[in-house]
Every structure is written in C-alpha cells, then in structure tokens.
Amino acid sequence: MKKNQMEIVVKLNVSAEKRRALEMYCTDFAGTMQKDLQAAAEQILTQKYNKSVPKAVREYVELCRDEENSSAATSEK
Numbered sequence: 001m002k003k004n005q006m007e008i009v010v011k012l013n014v015s016a017e018k019r020r021a022l023e024m025y026c027t028d029f030a031g032t033m034q035k036d037l038q039a040a041a042e043q044i045l046t047q048k049y050n051k052s053v054p055k056a057v058r059e060y061v062e063l064c065r066d067e068e069n070s071s072a073a074t075s076e077k
Contacts, residue, residue, distance in 0.1 A: 004065070010041070 023029045050058070 004068075008041075010037075 022033075026032055053061075
C-alpha cells in the first residue's frame with residue numbers, strides 16, 4: 001500500500017455453492033477475485049469521487065499530491 005492510501009474492507013455475501021464452484025473451476029480464485037474486485041472498486045470510487053467532490057477541491061488535492069511527489073523526488077537525490 002502506498003504512503004497516502006488507506007485500506008477499505010468490503011464484505012460480500014455469496015452462496016456457499018457458488019463459492020465452492022468458483023474455487024473448484026477457477027484455479028487462482030483468490031488472486032483473480034482480488035484483482036477483479038480491486039479494478040471494479042477503483043472504477044466505482046473514481047466515478048463517485050468525480051461526481052461528489054467539487055472540481056476545485058479535486059484540483060487542489062491533485063496539486064498537493066503533485067507537490068508532495070515533487071518534494072519526495074527532490075529529497076531522494
């Protein structure tokens with residue numbers, strides 16, 4: 001996890017039969033599911049962020065992130 005990231009835990013209810021079938025026929029069930037859910041969650045969160053957070057605030061957050069990245073790169077040299 002990156003420095004300025006936080007973890008969000010989501011619980012999903014799935015029938016035991018469907019989970020067993022997925023585990024039986026999907027050789028990398030846990031890894032594949034994690035990647036798929038991560039991609040879907042990132043897409044949903046980005047859409048919600050862009051819809052809910054005012055543009056000026058998003059621009060400010062991006063500016064702060066860019067300045068922080070610039071400072072970190074300078075201090076590593």
